[in-house]
Amino acid sequence: MYPSMLRTAGDWFADFEQLQDRIDELLTGRSMTSSIRAVGRAGAFPALNVGTSADALEIYAFAPGIDPKSIDVSVEKGILAIAGERAAANGDAPAAKGGERNVYASERFAGKFRRVIALPEDAEPSRVEATYRNGVLKVVVPKRESSKPRQIQVSSGS
Amino acid sequence: MQPQANTVAPSQQPQQVQRGGQRTGPSLLPAVDIFEDAGGITLVADLPGVAREDLAIGVDGRSLTIEAPVQLGESSALTSVYAEVRANHFRRSFELSSDLDTAKIDAGLRDGVLTLRIPKAEQAKPRRIDVRVE
Numbered sequence: 001m002y003p004s005m006l007r008t009a010g011d012w013f014a015d016f017e018q019l020q021d022r023i024d025e026l027l028t029g030r031s032m033t034s035s036i037r038a039v040g041r042a043g044a045f046p047a048l049n050v051g052t053s054a055d056a057l058e059i060y061a062f063a064p065g066i067d068p069k070s071i072d073v074s075v076e077k078g079i080l081a082i083a084g085e086r087a088a089a090n091g092d093a094p095a096a097k098g099g100e101r102n103v104y105a106s107e108r109f110a111g112k113f114r115r116v117i118a119l120p121e122d123a124e125p126s127r128v129e130a131t132y133r134n135g136v137l138k139v140v141v142p143k144r145e146s147s148k149p150r151q152i153q154v155s156s157g158s
Numbered sequence: 159m160q161p162q163a164n165t166v167a168p169s170q171q172p173q174q175v176q177r178g179g180q181r182t183g184p185s186l187l188p189a190v191d192i193f194e195d196a197g198g199i200t201l202v203a204d205l206p207g208v209a210r211e212d213l214a215i216g217v218d219g220r221s222l223t224i225e226a227p228v229q230l231g232e233s234s235a236l237t238s239v240y241a242e243v244r245a246n247h248f249r250r251s252f253e254l255s256s257d258l259d260t261a262k263i264d265a266g267l268r269d270g271v272l273t274l275r276i277p278k279a280e281q282a283k284p285r286r287i288d289v290r291v292e
Contacts, residue, residue, distance in 0.1 A: 050240040051237060052237055053236045060207075062243055064270030089271075103192070133231075135207065135269045135271060136207045
């Protein structure tokens with residue numbers, strides 16, 4: 001209940017855990033308000049950045065090393081989903097043909113992935129465009145004409 | 159913790175980098191896979207949003223540094239509403255051991271994935287010594 005009471009003297013691991021939690025919170029943006037259907041997870045693949053302009057919502061998915069044709073981008077009931085699969089790097093390296101190999105680091109994501117984003121009310125899901133360049137998938141969701149900011153001309157009364 | 163003497167050990171680089179007064183602020187640590195076979199070491203790094211012409215791979219003595227800016231080509235009118243990637247450049251350094259031939263490093267970048275092949279120096283390759291029968 002009270003972490004400080006349960007801690008034994010010299011339990012400096014607990015301090016590290018607290019520090020880790022705080023860093024995670026800051027780095028993963030868990031302290032930011034997020035949509036209930038798209039809560040950011042630490043280390044989720046692909047990482048997502050979302051930006052908005054007057055005309056559109058732009059989503060950037062950092063998904064390197066994937067065949068663009070195999071990426072599945074879909075919109076259903078206001079939910080945008082990005083799904084696909086990434087193969088492990090082991091197979092295509094020259095040493096896979098035979099012989100011994102040592103693995104020193106295996107940090108890169110491999111396997112199936114799926115991430116979803118709840119689109120805002122003013123999004124126009126029928127005109128979503130997706131492009132893949134340098135390992136980044138860019139999805140542009142235009143906003144409805146009616147929701148765009150516009151200038152209203154004031155006419156002089158006669 | 160050192161697995162073997164001839165590994166490419168991820169070195170502890172400070173996150174805050176300043177190089178030639180150009181870039182300050184936090185950098186992203188790219189995720190890597192590192193394999194070793196008899197011929198050398200293969201390093202695979204995720205560098206999404208990096209164009210080939212922007213990628214800088216430097217060898218200084220026994221230190222290998224990968225550095226590249228992230229270019230998304232977003233319009234300036236864009237306001238960020240949610241961000242998991244919060245820095246605009248990648249940087250990571252590795253310490254190379256002396257049995258690797260730094261002059262023959264081969265690099266390829268495709269779809270944001272960098273593949274580096276660092277061959278072993280000839281004298282460091284394992285070889286079989288035949289025992290003569292007298």
